[in-house]
Amino acid sequence: DFLHALGEVRPAFGASTDDLERCRLNGIVDCGERHQHIYRRTMLLAEQVKVSRGSPLITCLLEGPSGSGKTAMAATVGIESDFPYVKIISAETMIGLSESSKCAQIVKVFEDAYKSPLSIVVLDGIERLLEYVAIGPRFSNLISQTLLVLLKRLPPKGKKILVIGTTSEAGFLDSVGLCDAFSVTYHVPTLKTEDAKKVLQQLNVFSNDDVDSAAEALNDMPIKKLYMVVEMAAQGEHGGTAEAIYSGKEKIQISHFYDCLQDIARY
Amino acid sequence: DFLHALGEVRPAFGASTDDLERCRLNGIVDCGERHQHIYRRTMLLAEQVKVSRGSPLITCLLEGPSGSGKTAMAATVGIESDFPYVKIISAETMIGLSESSKCAQIVKVFEDAYKSPLSIVVLDGIERLLEYVAIGPRFSNLISQTLLVLLKRLPPKGKKILVIGTTSEAGFLDSVGLCDAFSVTYHVPTLKTEDAKKVLQQLNVFSNDDVDSAAEALNDMPIKKLYMVVEMAAQGEHGGTAEAIYSGKEKIQISHFYDCLQDIARY
Amino acid sequence: DFLHALGEVRPAFGASTDDLERCRLNGIVDCGERHQHIYRRTMLLAEQVKVSRGSPLITCLLEGPSGSGKTAMAATVGIESDFPYVKIISAETMIGLSESSKCAQIVKVFEDAYKSPLSIVVLDGIERLLEYVAIGPRFSNLISQTLLVLLKRLPPKGKKILVIGTTSEAGFLDSVGLCDAFSVTYHVPTLKTEDAKKVLQQLNVFSNDDVDSAAEALNDMPIKKLYMVVEMAAQGEHGGTAEAIYSGKEKIQISHFYDCLQDIARY
Amino acid sequence: DFLHALGEVRPAFGASTDDLERCRLNGIVDCGERHQHIYRRTMLLAEQVKVSRGSPLITCLLEGPSGSGKTAMAATVGIESDFPYVKIISAETMIGLSESSKCAQIVKVFEDAYKSPLSIVVLDGIERLLEYVAIGPRFSNLISQTLLVLLKRLPPKGKKILVIGTTSEAGFLDSVGLCDAFSVTYHVPTLKTEDAKKVLQQLNVFSNDDVDSAAEALNDMPIKKLYMVVEMAAQGEHGGTAEAIYSGKEKIQISHFYDCLQDIARY
Amino acid sequence: DFLHALGEVRPAFGASTDDLERCRLNGIVDCGERHQHIYRRTMLLAEQVKVSRGSPLITCLLEGPSGSGKTAMAATVGIESDFPYVKIISAETMIGLSESSKCAQIVKVFEDAYKSPLSIVVLDGIERLLEYVAIGPRFSNLISQTLLVLLKRLPPKGKKILVIGTTSEAGFLDSVGLCDAFSVTYHVPTLKTEDAKKVLQQLNVFSNDDVDSAAEALNDMPIKKLYMVVEMAAQGEHGGTAEAIYSGKEKIQISHFYDCLQDIARY
Amino acid sequence: DFLHALGEVRPAFGASTDDLERCRLNGIVDCGERHQHIYRRTMLLAEQVKVSRGSPLITCLLEGPSGSGKTAMAATVGIESDFPYVKIISAETMIGLSESSKCAQIVKVFEDAYKSPLSIVVLDGIERLLEYVAIGPRFSNLISQTLLVLLKRLPPKGKKILVIGTTSEAGFLDSVGLCDAFSVTYHVPTLKTEDAKKVLQQLNVFSNDDVDSAAEALNDMPIKKLYMVVEMAAQGEHGGTAEAIYSGKEKIQISHFYDCLQDIARY
Numbered sequence A, B, C, D, E, F: 001d002f003l004h005a006l007g008e009v010r011p012a013f014g015a016s017t018d019d020l021e022r023c024r025l026n027g028i029v030d031c032g033e034r035h036q037h038i039y040r041r042t043m044l045l046a047e048q049v050k051v052s053r054g055s056p057l058i059t060c061l062l063e064g065p066s067g068s069g070k071t072a073m074a075a076t077v078g079i080e081s082d083f084p085y086v087k088i089i090s091a092e093t094m095i096g097l098s099e100s101s102k103c104a105q106i107v108k109v110f111e112d113a114y115k116s117p118l119s120i121v122v123l124d125g126i127e128r129l130l131e132y133v134a135i136g137p138r139f140s141n142l143i144s145q146t147l148l149v150l151l152k153r154l155p156p157k158g159k160k161i162l163v164i165g166t167t168s169e170a171g172f173l174d175s176v177g178l179c180d181a182f183s184v185t186y187h188v189p190t191l192k193t194e195d196a197k198k199v200l201q202q203l204n205v206f207s208n209d210d211v212d213s214a215a216e217a218l219n220d221m222p223i224k225k226l227y228m229v230v231e232m233a234a235q236g237e238h239g240g241t242a243e244a245i246y247s248g249k250e251k252i253q254i255s256h257f258y259d260c261l262q263d264i265a266r267y
């Protein structure tokens, strides 16, 4: 089911399908049972909000390491949910704005959502929305207070809303009370060896002999980094082999793959 | 008595009955003796302020974990008290305002209250009014000073006022001296197994065989979370069963109920 | 003598008698020898400033726990002193003002006082004037510097002034150097059992059998809280008995009194 | 010599003699050898600056406990020095001003001084000029930087200036580098028993039998507090005896004197 | 290959070749295998971004001690890459600007880059762009948030971009999460004895007998400091010998070279 | 050579000779070998910048205790260097300015310098330019960032610049990374006994018998404080002997000299 998402997108009012699609640039591949479970439960929440009598507001947090697929999953739920209003709030469209302008934009999205009978609002990369930095730590309390209130404030009578948050800094969110503000929280994990193997088989860039050792080396890697290191390796030691590899004519040299893996893991 | 509150609301000048009702979206069920005791004592304070000669200002703090029913109880006292002016001050209507605007709005409500012979002002979610965040900690000293003064300032001659505060951060309020500023404080608790059982029996969504184990599993849960997890469970593992369960045709599957409980308790 | 204060108030230029009276809403009862001693010494300072050649400015701090009677005592000195200018500076009339506006208002009162040959200025609740909060701690340095200077600045030739400060946060005032800025400091205490007994006898709301145990239970209580708990108890367990008790027809039930005491002492 | 200061004041350009006189409201009595030594050395610095070829700027800090006589001594040097420009910079005339306004006023005084061939500038109560408070600690860095530069900046060719600073917070001044910024520093002490005795003999308010024990009790008291406690005691236990005592008709009761001493020393 | 860079520069749209050349004032000499390896890998990333399907944005951080050659290397990649848009963002052109102006300038460069099909943006001296200072530490969170977002934000469809960052404060960048924001990180090292020897042989300013001991003394020196100390030494103890040494007529006196080395290493 | 500086000053474009001269009010005497060594090395840097091909910017820091002669030495290099543009940047001319105005003035001096083929810029008392205070510590990060960039930014093609910084707070400068920003650093020391003796002999104010013990007592004194204490002592215990001593008619009394030394060393 999760994997069918890619094919069947429908126009959304809040965000153009394009915007949502842009959130999963490498598409959606099967990343193993744990990813699928989270996807199914989040889709259930979308249904619950639709039929609920006593909970016109349900909130759900997807947290996990950077690149583990949180944004892509939230976007997929948005696309698949069939809700008339789906909107992503992200720091990317608010670079350089003052705290209060950001705040106003966030509130605006919720106000718009309150006008639709059914809405999904994605708070993408909450640590970045809060301008969080570990030193201090520093962050915008204005924005964090705004989110704390918005995550509790009921929509007007007859309106219903599902809020999906994503973050790679669950510890920080917890310390400002934002984790408790969500009804449910799911941990989106890195890939285990067997998940990585599944993905590599779908990509088909290693020789059959190398897939197992490559997957082993990728244990505990987020799906997004897996894509990066595979592409680096496809390039070849002296460049120029990417074409041949993606077209299936050649396979990635496992030793060069290990080198690239090291460059990426250095920090 | 507490339970009769739902049925007999009267028009209030400060807050429309609608506003107050919106604070108890899931209605009022019998949550056990401890909840009822607090309700009765708070109603007595309302009477005391009415007949008092030397105390034209009485202040009462309801504190307890998030979702334990503080706001719903304060709203119920407001509705039942029969006072001509009842007003709820909450962060929800002040999102994004500057500290001083919030301050002005709060003062305005008190000034309005001073014009009525008898008033109830609910300071709902004081930690949120103060823009409190645990890191630092940070909060608005402007607003905390304002509350400290308002909680001591006598109304004009002949006017009387009951202030009810609610908070889920009693420790913080204590550290800024706000707990001491209230005449009395009551702790609104989570549900114990026997309280939860009472509530489940009223909801009637479990088979008789499952009620006891469900109540056991809900020990120490706030009433609001109980509603959330019951609704999630009513949805069914694959969605679509909510209708049947609320209409009494089916009962919640206890195993799925445990799963939902885990999702909610993960953090 | 202290007890005669209530009856013989004279019009004051700075503050209307009404304002000063409002500071002792429950009147003045005999609270025991220690309260009386402080009252007499403060009255002596008023006389000293009147006849002094070398000290046109005398400053006195009344400190002690919240509700111990500091403000009521300062107001009583103001009323009894017979000085043409008596003024109370309190945070209550400056809610929401900026630091610098508060500062200007404080300076204004002193400038006015400098125009009168003899003045009393009461700085009431200095910790609140300074917007003090224990976390941090935070406070207004602008206002604390202003007070530090005003407490040392001599009035113009021929003018004399007595400044009485009150505070329930002597430790904080000490740490900002404000205690040392006062010529003398008196500690206004809570009531001991024998003081409480004296007060209860004057109030006459307990049966003779209960007065001793009630007074015992009130040991170490500030006078203001004593009034609150007596009033709560007079209400009765189910409300409605206050009238009968204050008119002397009934007495307070000692067991209900203990219950009320617990509600108040919970924090 | 020091004691002759009182009688022979000359008009000064910067500060009216009145302003300087107001700094020693209780006159100048003989406080013992240590006070006199400091006075003589400071007068020598005034002469040095007058005749110096290589040091057109000399700076001297008088530090010591509050009330030990620093301001009175600086004023006396200003009066006795015979310099055409003498000016006192004190926080008293700058209440409520912003840091930068204070800064501008301070600079203005120096600029004025630079126009006179010989000037004395008294920076009185530097900790107050810097808005110092021990918590934090907090202070105005703008003003401290200004003083640090002014204490080193040479006057224009041909002009000479002596800067006298006073402070009761030498430790703080040291920590911001201001002590090192002065050429010399003198510690103005409290009175020892023999100094106090000398002063009491001059005041002549005790019976001969009591002078010794009174002086003993005053050991380690600053001269200013000595004046306060003597005046309180002169008042008598029930007020009204001051006149008689200052006119020599009666003497202070030693037991009442001890009581007053305790009130003052309580903190 | 790396060494050929100097000779074959091509006009760039974003930055004039002059600007890029100015970043390697002492030219490019062979600094040993480790420098060359990093150069080759960074050039490969430029090629990857060119041919990539799934990664229109690749980011690479060069970190290492001050003067180790990071900026010169980034400039060389920019020159050699043949990309139509190459731009260096450095604190040098933004002295004294406010945080938000700096922020706007940085965003502007990226917006410009998004218009070119292929771009390289060099964030040079990121710690300086962030106004980092170790005390506190302090830095501009506005700019760090901007970089965090820009390092993740995809360029518009069809555009590709390589971002090269340089820093000598990798620890700080790590603590604000900026290291993790880069796809790959390379450490640009100081010279080891054998690297230094290679460089000295190319410079040809020591007699053959001295090269080895000079190189030994230069162990662990950054390439930029090597140039400085050689030039100081070429000056001679009494000045005036630089010409003769650079023209090859004389050689540097090894003992004077040691003296200069000490001056430079004193801190 | 260093000593000849006094006599042979030439007009400079940036700073009038007068300004530079004012920095060495007590002239330049021989302070021993260590002072001379630093002076010679700094003069060599001036020559290096003149003839250098690869280093159009050289930066040198003079650090040492207050009064050790750093400013006087920098001024002397400026005067002796013969460079067409010599300018001193000091906090004295920027009292009370905002951080950004100071910043602008500093940048202006560098921009002016960039117009001259050869320039010397003296950053005098960098800790004061940065508004440094040890408590906190506090300082202007705006100015420190500006200096960090200016100390690295190359002048335009064909222009050359020597920057000399002075500071008595090397530890602080180190902690903000400013020490590393200078190419070389020299420590300007206090006087040792033998240095002090040399200076005293040149001043000729002690009898031959006393010179040795006086010099001994002056061990570890900065040259500037030596001048101060000698002048105080020349004054005599009762004033008035300065003239006679400087004209050689009398000698300083060694015992009075010791007294003055104590006054100065008290802190």
Ligand SMILES: Nc1ncnc2c1ncn2[C@@H]1O[C@H](COP(=O)(O)OP(=O)(O)OP(=O)(O)O)[C@@H](O)[C@H]1O
Pocket (backbone or CB within 6 Å): A023, A024, A025, A026, A027, A028, A029, A030, A031, A035, A064, A065, A066, A067, A068, A069, A070, A071, A072, A073, A125, A166, A167, A168, A223, A224
């Ligand atoms: N099953 C999948 N689930 C999620 N992402 C997938 C899946 N299959 C492929 N992807 C790809 O993996 C990438 C996941 O990156 P994504 O931006 O969602 O990570 P993230 O967890 O949001 O990271 P960050 O914390 O940095 O925001 C996307 O490019 C997406 O197209």
Ligand SMILES: Nc1ncnc2c1ncn2[C@@H]1O[C@H](COP(=O)(O)OP(=O)(O)OP(=O)(O)O)[C@@H](O)[C@H]1O
Pocket (backbone or CB within 6 Å): B023, B024, B025, B026, B027, B028, B029, B030, B031, B035, B064, B065, B066, B067, B068, B069, B070, B071, B072, B073, B125, B166, B167, B168, B223, B224
């Ligand atoms: N006896 C009861 N007392 C209180 N609330 C009840 C009761 N019975 C049912 N409820 C329902 O339980 C919910 C209690 O939520 P409420 O918002 O009052 O919690 P809260 O303690 O204010 O939480 P928070 O700290 O998050 O503000 C309401 O939806 C209310 O309708």
Ligand SMILES: Nc1ncnc2c1ncn2[C@@H]1O[C@H](COP(=O)(O)OP(=O)(O)OP(=O)(O)O)[C@@H](O)[C@H]1O
Pocket (backbone or CB within 6 Å): C023, C024, C025, C026, C027, C028, C029, C030, C031, C035, C064, C065, C066, C067, C068, C069, C070, C071, C072, C073, C125, C166, C167, C168, C223, C224
């Ligand atoms: N002898 C008395 N002295 C003082 N107050 C008395 C006395 N007798 C009765 N009272 C009453 O006790 C109360 C004392 O309260 P008051 O406001 O003066 O306390 P406080 O010490 O100023 O408290 P806070 O620190 O909170 O300002 C007043 O209502 C006053 O009327």
Ligand SMILES: Nc1ncnc2c1ncn2[C@@H]1O[C@H](COP(=O)(O)OP(=O)(O)OP(=O)(O)O)[C@@H](O)[C@H]1O
Pocket (backbone or CB within 6 Å): D023, D024, D025, D026, D027, D028, D029, D030, D031, D035, D064, D065, D066, D067, D068, D069, D070, D071, D072, D073, D125, D166, D167, D168, D223, D224
């Ligand atoms: N010999 C003396 N020296 C100084 N003050 C004297 C002397 N004799 C009498 N006095 C009186 O003692 C008082 C000294 O107070 P003064 O204000 O100078 O103290 P201070 O040290 O400046 O205190 P603070 O630190 O609070 O500013 C003055 O009233 C002054 O008239």
Ligand SMILES: Nc1ncnc2c1ncn2[C@@H]1O[C@H](COP(=O)(O)OP(=O)(O)OP(=O)(O)O)[C@@H](O)[C@H]1O
Pocket (backbone or CB within 6 Å): E023, E024, E025, E026, E027, E028, E029, E030, E031, E035, E064, E065, E066, E067, E068, E069, E070, E071, E072, E073, E125, E166, E167, E168, E223, E224
């Ligand atoms: N192979 C080389 N790689 C890098 N720089 C070289 C090389 N050969 C010579 N150089 C010269 O060495 C100097 C390196 O200085 P550069 O400014 O690049 O150092 P940096 O690491 O950026 O220092 P900072 O951290 O202070 O910015 C330049 O002057 C450059 O011309």
Ligand SMILES: Nc1ncnc2c1ncn2[C@@H]1O[C@H](COP(=O)(O)OP(=O)(O)OP(=O)(O)O)[C@@H](O)[C@H]1O
Pocket (backbone or CB within 6 Å): F023, F024, F025, F026, F027, F028, F029, F030, F031, F035, F064, F065, F066, F067, F068, F069, F070, F071, F072, F073, F125, F166, F167, F168, F223, F224
């Ligand atoms: N050889 C010398 N070198 C330096 N200064 C000398 C020398 N001989 C005499 N002097 C005199 O010594 C004084 C040195 O003071 P200067 O202001 O240079 O000290 P500084 O180290 O800059 O102190 P600060 O750290 O307080 O700025 C000047 O008055 C100068 O005329």
Ligand SMILES: [Mg+2]
Pocket (backbone or CB within 6 Å): A070, A071, A072, A124, A125, A166
């Ligand atoms: Mg994401």
Ligand SMILES: [Mg+2]
Pocket (backbone or CB within 6 Å): B070, B071, B072, B124, B125, B166
């Ligand atoms: Mg609530």
Ligand SMILES: [Mg+2]
Pocket (backbone or CB within 6 Å): C070, C071, C072, C124, C125, C166
């Ligand atoms: Mg009070």
Ligand SMILES: [Mg+2]
Pocket (backbone or CB within 6 Å): D070, D071, D072, D124, D125, D166
């Ligand atoms: Mg003083």
Ligand SMILES: [Mg+2]
Pocket (backbone or CB within 6 Å): E070, E071, E072, E124, E125, E166
């Ligand atoms: Mg660089």
Ligand SMILES: [Mg+2]
Pocket (backbone or CB within 6 Å): F070, F071, F072, F124, F125, F166
């Ligand atoms: Mg100097």
